[in-house]
Amino acid sequence: MKFASTSSYIASEDLAVAVNAAVALQRPLLVKGEPGTGKTELARQVSASLGLPMIEWNIKSTTKAQQGLYEYDAVSRLRDSQLGDARVNDVKNYIRKGKLWQAFEAETRVVLLIDEIDKADIEFPNDLLQELDRMEFHVYETGETIRAKHRPVVIITSNNEKELPDAFLRRCFFHYIRFPDIDTLRAIVDVHFPGIKEQLLTTALTQFYEIRETPGLKKKPSTSEVLDWLKLLLAEDLAPEDLKRDGKASLPKLHGALLKNEQDVHLFERLAFMARGRG
Template sequence: MQFSGTDDYVATEDLRIAVNAAIRLERPLLVKGEPGTGKTELARQVARGLDLPMLEWSVKSTTKAQQGLYEYDAVSRLRDSQLGDPRVSDVSNYIRKGKLWEAFEAEGRVVLLIDEIDKADIEFPNDLLQELDRMEFFVYETGETVRARQRPIVIITSNNEKELPDAFLRRCFFHYISFPDQETLARIVDVHFPGIKPRLLNAALTQFFEIRETPGLRKRPSTSEVLDWLKLLLAEDLEAEDLSRDPKTALPRLHGALLKNEQDVQLFERLAFMARGRQ
């Protein structure tokens, strides 16, 4: 089982090596990187490239590890018992399976995405250590042990909002998705917008990287944002010559696709003002 990328996803060599190493080691693949660099999309493309089903567990600040295993609805059972519902005799009627349970009981191998694990409480990763190691867990309400029929390919993403526990990190294969260079980004753009005019692409990416490397920028634009920007440029049927920045503000055309807060917009306005003052 070897992942080599897909027609819709440009996977660099080091990323392909990381995915395949995690599969061979039967370890979760922990993927970090800037928002918008394709961490979540990686799991979807691994599933597509290996022709496997995918399960997605999107983690929020309120998510508990137990929810990935199962949840027992005691309130509904109590209500049904008061109404004389015969279903109360079977406690399994009130157990809702989580994504880990679904992955474990799947007939074949699946890709399980645990997305943005760093959003949850710091104890969340530690609470999953045993289940991810042993590929089994115990259901106290029914007295059964759920074991994985086949070990799923587990891909875990993090935006580095908080540090993950060392015990958890030891059990993962780690990969950091670096921001692509201009050549790799051009390949990514070609996947989404085949046939884009080379001069327009070169001018747009040159300007994009100039903006991205501007000192003092609070939020640097990501891959997903440059794709949005290019989509707008193509929709407006603009040429390379049309990408000149506004001399009064130093802002690029359709800058709302790239700059996502007022502080960064004001930064470019200040830079334009200082440039005019030096003239």
């Protein structure tokens, strides 16, 4: 099984190599990159490309590693025992399987996405070391050991909000998704908007890269944001001349799709004001 670009996802050559290397090594693939560069979508496309089911574990700031294995609902069991419910005789009735358990017991190999691992506390990655290494864990309440029937393809994403432990990094194959160059971005746009007029696309992408390269920008617009912007331009039936700006510093049409905070909007407004003053 080899991963490559799909009809709806353009994967660079080095990204495809990273995915296939992680699969061959049977190690988790740790993917970093700017928000909006397709890290989560990568896992879905790997699942589709390799013909494997996908299990998605979305990490929050409150997520604990144990939740990925299982959770024991002691409160419900206590309540049922007070009510005389016969279910209390089997502790398995109060075990809720986590995403790792689901992946381990799947009848076929699956793609397991652990999305935005850097949102959790610093101990979260370390708490998963043994389970991801050995592909097994112990259920203390029942005394059983859960072992993976088929080793899942594990894809872990991070937005680099915090550093991950060295012991965890050592067990992963790492890839950083660089922001695509203009030729790759054109190919991505062609997948989503086939037949878009060349002059409109050239004008829009030129403006987009000018915005990304503006010094002092707090949040650079991403791939997903340029796709949203192009969708709006097409919906409004704008022509290339409609995108004309009064200098590189002025705000682009429908800038709310590209600039996502007031600091960046004010930056362009200040730059435009200074440009007019110099004029």
